[in-house]
Amino acid sequence: MNRAGTATACAAMLRRDLTLAWRRRGDITMPVLYALIVTMLFPFALGPEDTLLQRIAGGVVLVTVLLAMLLALDAMFSSDIEDGSLEQLVIAPQPLALMLGMKILAHWITTALPLIVIAPLLAGMLHLPTAVMPVLLLALLLATPLLSLLGAVLVALTAGTRRSGMLLALMLLPLCVPAVIFAAGAVAAAQQGLPWAAPLAWLGSALVLAIVLAPLACAAALRIALDA
Amino acid sequence: MTAVPIAAPLLEARALSFLRQDEPVFAPLDFRLHAGELALVEGDNGSGKTTLMRILAGLLHVSAGELRWRGEPLRRDRCTGEILFLGHQLGLKGDFSPRENLRIAAGMNGRRDGLSIAAVLADIGLRGYEDEPVRRLSAGQRKRAALARLLLLPATLWLLDEPYANLDRTGIALVNWLLEAHVARGGAALVTSHGAVSFHGGEPQRIRMHD
Numbered sequence: 001m002n003r004a005g006t007a008t009a010c011a012a013m014l015r016r017d018l019t020l021a022w023r024r025r026g027d028i029t030m031p032v033l034y035a036l037i038v039t040m041l042f043p044f045a046l047g048p049e050d051t052l053l054q055r056i057a058g059g060v061v062l063v064t065v066l067l068a069m070l071l072a073l074d075a076m077f078s079s080d081i082e083d084g085s086l087e088q089l090v091i092a093p094q095p096l097a098l099m100l101g102m103k104i105l106a107h108w109i110t111t112a113l114p115l116i117v118i119a120p121l122l123a124g125m126l127h128l129p130t131a132v133m134p135v136l137l138l139a140l141l142l143a144t145p146l147l148s149l150l151g152a153v154l155v156a157l158t159a160g161t162r163r164s165g166m167l168l169a170l171m172l173l174p175l176c177v178p179a180v181i182f183a184a185g186a187v188a189a190a191q192q193g194l195p196w197a198a199p200l201a202w203l204g205s206a207l208v209l210a211i212v213l214a215p216l217a218c219a220a221a222l223r224i225a226l227d228a
Numbered sequence: 229m230t231a232v233p234i235a236a237p238l239l240e241a242r243a244l245s246f247l248r249q250d251e252p253v254f255a256p257l258d259f260r261l262h263a264g265e266l267a268l269v270e271g272d273n274g275s276g277k278t279t280l281m282r283i284l285a286g287l288l289h290v291s292a293g294e295l296r297w298r299g300e301p302l303r304r305d306r307c308t309g310e311i312l313f314l315g316h317q318l319g320l321k322g323d324f325s326p327r328e329n330l331r332i333a334a335g336m337n338g339r340r341d342g343l344s345i346a347a348v349l350a351d352i353g354l355r356g357y358e359d360e361p362v363r364r365l366s367a368g369q370r371k372r373a374a375l376a377r378l379l380l381l382p383a384t385l386w387l388l389d390e391p392y393a394n395l396d397r398t399g400i401a402l403v404n405w406l407l408e409a410h411v412a413r414g415g416a417a418l419v420t421s422h423g424a425v426s427f428h429g430g431e432p433q434r435i436r437m438h439d
Binding site: 003004008009011012013016019020023024079082083084085087088089090091092093094099226227 | 285286287288289308309311312313315316317318319320321322323324328331332333334335336337338339382
């Protein structure tokens with residue numbers, strides 16, 4: 001009898017979710033197209049004035065990426081709840097928090113990473129100086145996993161409810177305020193030639209905290225959601 | 229001379245009951261299940277059979293009474309990997325083939341020695357459908373794909389909620405054969421069903437759900 005090792009199980013989980021996402025690649029492109037179109041609307045609405053667009057570029061890209069991620073967040077556990085995979089995951093002889101951590105990682109890779117890849121394009125459309133681009137990418141690399149982790153806890157909490165999409169947005173957006181402030185603060189500081197490391201360090205510490213705590217909270221919330 | 233310890237039952241329920249909004253779903257239940265035993269859970273629709281299964285699987289909490297596993301209070305970490313639950317929702321991903329679904333299940337739960345996924349799928353009657361996405365299979369074939377977990381995964385106690393649903397005659401015989409083989413090698417199983425069980429290894433224990 002071969003008991004499954006934790007590392008094997010983690011790899012199986014990650015591979016499963018990435019393969020599933022790949023089979024439905026159409027769903028991956030949706031948030032990317034959404035972010036592209038929303039960013040395009042700003043020059044139309046505000047006029048093609050360089051200085052104005054430059055000033056708001058960092059903030060617009062951050063908020064757009066955040067909203068695009070919100071679109072895909074709802075689906076994180078829904079199909080697994082519908083087909084009973086989640087029940088099997090809860091019963092499986094593996095630490096549930098770790099398995100959910102893998103799910104969150106897979107979700108981040110499939111939704112946030114494509115958005116980060118096109119972020120330079122989005123920022124370029126708003127005339128963000130090239131020198132600031134690395135800071136924006138760094139801020140996104142720290143802020144998006146934070147949003148995925150916070151989002152996963154809230155998705156787990158609203159798992160049993162119907163039409164949870166709007167409720168999820170209302171709950172998640174206020175929690176995102178600190179992440180947006182620090183990420184946008186770093187980009188703005190870099191744009192003005194000021195030191196930008198401090199806000200990113202804050203973002204990083206929040207991320208470390210979330211990596212440790214969010215999967216545990218997520219596991220507890222899902223157990224409660226199933227126990228009804 | 230030391231007294232031979234009497235083997236504690238694998239699973240024991242003492243005055244087990246479950247409350248939903250302060251209403252008991254079923255009357256207090258008492259039963260014992262030893263290794264190598266099969267128990268049938270009988271009751272009308274809505275009598276709480278599925279609820280009982282979900283409690284035993286650890287998905288629902290115990291409202292009152294006690295559950296003991298090998299003589300000690302049942303805790304999630306004590307019986308981890310020993311209980312296999314097959315419910316109404318089969319836990320199969322529609323986009324994956326039976327082979328991929330089994331590979332994931334084995335990755336999570338481990339597998340019995342000397343069994344290949346291809347052999348298990350052939351035994352369960354899915355030869356030729358190994359690589360077809362599960363969403364394109366019929367309800368009976370999906371059920372078989374889920375039942376393949378019973379063959380592949382190591383577990384002592386099987387909790388099968390309506391394992392005969394959607395199955396044809398050979399499928400029903402297959403489930404009976406699986407149960408017999410499992411009991412013969414010292415496993416135990418709890419099965420809810422409305423008849424259809426023909427069990428050759430002696431009369432199974434019956435657990436009546438009272439309203």
